[in-house]
Amino acid sequence: MSRREGSLENPQADSSVSSLPLLEAKIHQTHSLARLLTKYAEQLLQEYVQHQGDPFGLPSFSPPRMPVVGLSAPTPGHAGLPAPERLQLDAGALAALPPLLDLVCRLQTELNPRAPLLLRRLEDAARQARALSAAVEAVLAALGAEPRGPRPEPAAAAAAATAAGVFPAKVLGLRVCGLYREWVSRTEADLGQLVPGGPA
Secondary structure, eight states, X not given: OOHHHHHHHXXXXXXXXXXXXXXXXXXXXXXXXXXXXXXXXXHHHHXXXXXXXXXXXXXXOOOOOOOBTTBOOOOTTXXXXXXXXXXXHHHHHHHHHHHHHHHHHHHHHHHOTTOHHHHHHHHHHHHHHHHHHXXXXXXXXXXXXXXXXXXXXXXXXXXXHGGGOHHHHHHHHHHHHHHHHHHXXXXXXXXXXXXXXXXX
8 A cells, every 4th residue: 555545544644744833833923923912011001101190100009909800810820720721711811801901092092182102002902912812712723622602791890990080990991901911921921831842
């Protein structure tokens, strides 16, 4: 039997081998995107703080930990979870962030209408979170992981929290920008463990 005939009788084996470079390329591309967005997220947070005035820019300021319904920071045990489960959490959090970032952008349009760079960064962050979430979902699909279930919509509850006044609205924005940085950074780290030659 020729090698060609053997391949035709076992196409699944050939398919699994040929799909490996594609999977590695997808992981590498998504990791590069996450690494780039981690830098952008840090710039967004710095820009946000710069435009909120005192006490937000003071070194001694410790903002209240305003909860955001449906979205929290990565848990301490996140790194110990299996890779597909970590990526599912990453994708879910990233998918929940765009409406929150859109809300913060609307609030800042009212509070800081003369801060075009901040408003543009917030608009970009919402688009980038959607793109990274979709890219992580594609990696999960390539890994054969189950798709994540629907998540609660956090933006409506967050919007209600801003009705109390300007300061809570600014704190909410700070919290959302911080969560965006944390989840993008976490996603970068999780994907980095899957990149060939990356950390184990």
